[in-house]
Amino acid sequence: MNRELPWMPSEPVQVSPEEYEIQVVDWLKTASKGQMDFEVQHLVKLSGGSGEYTIDAVARFHVFGGAELVVLVECKRLKRPVEREVLITIHGKLKETGCTQSYGIFYLWIPKWSN
Structure with missing residues (x-):
């Protein structure tokens, strides 16, 4: 089964990094329909x-009757594998800001090899 996925299209659209971030925020808003108290913001400044x-x-x-979850999302639209240092930096931001989870939304360009 070769299903087209919104975050990994077979023919990627050329967008700027900011346009990609806004698209990811829109995907999160759409995916959260029905989740009470869900809020997602683009380009948030946090102190660490x-x-x-x-x-x-x-x-x-909020989950379990009031526990707040705060999720950091870093968007990377790359033509190469994500480097270890990027993941360490994202994890460091998570720990320093006291957030609950950290996720990277990565789009990796996969070349079509010709014979």
């Missing part, structure tokens, strides 16, 4: 132990 960070998207929602 080493200073202030600008996060591509921050989602906040």
